[in-house]
Amino acid sequence: MSLLEIALPAGALALAAPMIKRRIDLSRAKHRSLAGHSRMAKRLARWLPGYAYEETEFFACDGAAPEVVARRRAAFEALAAGLASRHPKTLAMTAQAREGLADLQFTGRYRVPFQFSPIVSERLKVGAFVQSADGVTLTDLDGFRFHDLTGSYGVNVFGVDFYKACMAEGAARVQELGLVLGAYHPCVAGNIQRLREISGMDEVSFHMSGTEAVMQAVRLARFHTRKRHLVRFPGAYHGWWEDVQPGPGNPLPPRETYTLADMSERSLRVLRTRRDIACVLVNPLQALHTNRVPPADSALVDSGRQAHFDRAAYTAWLQRLREVCTERGIVLIFDEVFLGFRLAPGGAQEYFGVKADMVTYGKTLAGGYPVGVVCGRHALMQRFRADRPADLCLARGTFNAHPQVMGGMSVFLERLQTPEVQAVYDGQDERWNARARRFNETMEREGLPMRAANLHSIWTINYTEPSRYNWMLQYLLRWHGVALSWVGTGRLIFSLNFSDADFDAVQEKFVRAGRDMREQGWWAPVAGQSNRGIRRSILREVIATALGRRPGA
Numbered sequence: 001m002s003l004l005e006i007a008l009p010a011g012a013l014a015l016a017a018p019m020i021k022r023r024i025d026l027s028r029a030k031h032r033s034l035a036g037h038s039r040m041a042k043r044l045a046r047w048l049p050g051y052a053y054e055e056t057e058f059f060a061c062d063g064a065a066p067e068v069v070a071r072r073r074a075a076f077e078a079l080a081a082g083l084a085s086r087h088p089k090t091l092a093m094t095a096q097a098r099e100g101l102a103d104l105q106f107t108g109r110y111r112v113p114f115q116f117s118p119i120v121s122e123r124l125k126v127g128a129f130v131q132s133a134d135g136v137t138l139t140d141l142d143g144f145r146f147h148d149l150t151g152s153y154g155v156n157v158f159g160v161d162f163y164k165a166c167m168a169e170g171a172a173r174v175q176e177l178g179l180v181l182g183a184y185h186p187c188v189a190g191n192i193q194r195l196r197e198i199s200g201m202d203e204v205s206f207h208m209s210g211t212e213a214v215m216q217a218v219r220l221a222r223f224h225t226r227k228r229h230l231v232r233f234p235g236a237y238h239g240w241w242e243d244v245q246p247g248p249g250n251p252l253p254p255r256e257t258y259t260l261a262d263m264s265e266r267s268l269r270v271l272r273t274r275r276d277i278a279c280v281l282v283n284p285l286q287a288l289h290t291n292r293v294p295p296a297d298s299a300l301v302d303s304g305r306q307a308h309f310d311r312a313a314y315t316a317w318l319q320r321l322r323e324v325c326t327e328r329g330i331v332l333i334f335d336e337v338f339l340g341f342r343l344a345p346g347g348a349q350e351y352f353g354v355k356a357d358m359v360t361y362g363k364t365l366a367g368g369y370p371v372g373v374v375c376g377r378h379a380l381m382q383r384f385r386a387d388r389p390a391d392l393c394l395a396r397g398t399f400n401a402h403p404q405v406m407g408g409m410s411v412f413l414e415r416l417q418t419p420e421v422q423a424v425y426d427g428q429d430e431r432w433n434a435r436a437r438r439f440n441e442t443m444e445r446e447g448l449p450m451r452a453a454n455l456h457s458i459w460t461i462n463y464t465e466p467s468r469y470n471w472m473l474q475y476l477l478r479w480h481g482v483a484l485s486w487v488g489t490g491r492l493i494f495s496l497n498f499s500d501a502d503f504d505a506v507q508e509k510f511v512r513a514g515r516d517m518r519e520q521g522w523w524a525p526v527a528g529q530s531n532r533g534i535r536r537s538i539l540r541e542v543i544a545t546a547l548g549r550r551p552g553a
């Protein structure tokens, strides 16, 4: 063998070594869980065979004693009958709408783990219509009032009456202009000014939804850095645009998205060493369930849900992230669509004391109207290059800066500056932490196996004893008058106008629903049951279904 023949492969290897190392670093920076392995999760989701529990198994899948099973069955039937007779009009309209509304069919199917879903959605009907809202309550078509913990997907920060006023006043403000697009209503100038002050950024752009705002922020980051990849963290929701949803839920997984472990040194190393990363997207809500998908009761197959917020640790992580992004010229984007204006008037940037390069807002910002906003430094917000006139970053939208949306936003931002609204923020963190402590002490005293984890006014219920039936709690809460969104006890969203008395009333409803859970047998202890045992038994069911050995497939 000639010297050249020996030297060539060795040289190639030496050249490839850094690339291989970077690839290995990337793999090691993924979180061990499925949430950290989007492609694998997606493949698994495609493979996972569907099956459903028939009547007997539905009530006895944990092997509970016959007496417990009988109690569960009787309670389930009584609850179904009770809901049907208490909400006839609401349920009739829901049934009618459901036929033609794909969204309702989707949410109806994903309220509980899929094995239970057919029987639950057929018998335990839940209304999707409300006629009015005020204070901290919603009233359905039958005149029944619920405490509202849906929070309108996070839009409702200051209470429904606040938004009614913003919407009415905002609409009146732009009435004379009506529908004129392209030219702006004068209130837009004020909105720009206020958003610049709040975000500490130079420029803003208006969009119709949070999803669009995120798309635009990432597109701009790619345009200006001339790099392709975006980094996101496991489980973080940034809307339903392809590139921010690499896992299940998106038919076409993106190629240019890295999902790296949250709060991890290895992820920082990847950011420090790779040259293809345009931006890092942070949804600060992930601080409550780091490296996990957002909790929903459809995934509540056991009691393994764990949510926990450590403000100091998350702050330290954001600071590190900031440093690395600055060092490497990576655009740090805070996606504050959900949390913006809730934690502090200056949003998550103010709350965590860390400044991003771009911030996206949405939800609450237009006082109840649909909106998305990007705020960023001048150099990042530019959509063209002065020296390359054909090299653009195109982003338009017919309804961007729609007069009514801008009117609602101007009222919202004006009110935000008033001493009354500024005062609302005072002591909220302490208030919600104290309420969560009180809630947990009460549940402990009552011997009820549920505990709240909270980030400010956003709560998740964790469960402390293994059970296959925790998802029933959302229906019993409903029975006692608590409205939850379709993700159930995974996300409770309180508006900041909940008084102590309102909160106590909600807590009391949780106690009553919890007692029902116990009495009706849903939380009946089953000898030898553990979360791991539950997951194993589900795995056995799945495998049997895949092999065609299970009825109900």
Ligand SMILES: Cc1ncc(COP(=O)(O)O)c(C=O)c1O
Pocket: 153, 208, 209, 210, 211, 212, 214, 237, 238, 239, 240, 283, 335, 336, 337, 338, 339, 362, 363, 371, 372
């Ligand atoms: C953090 C975050 N980003 C983006 C979005 C998408 O916003 P929209 O639903 O307005 O498209 C959401 C929605 O929940 C969100 O929570």
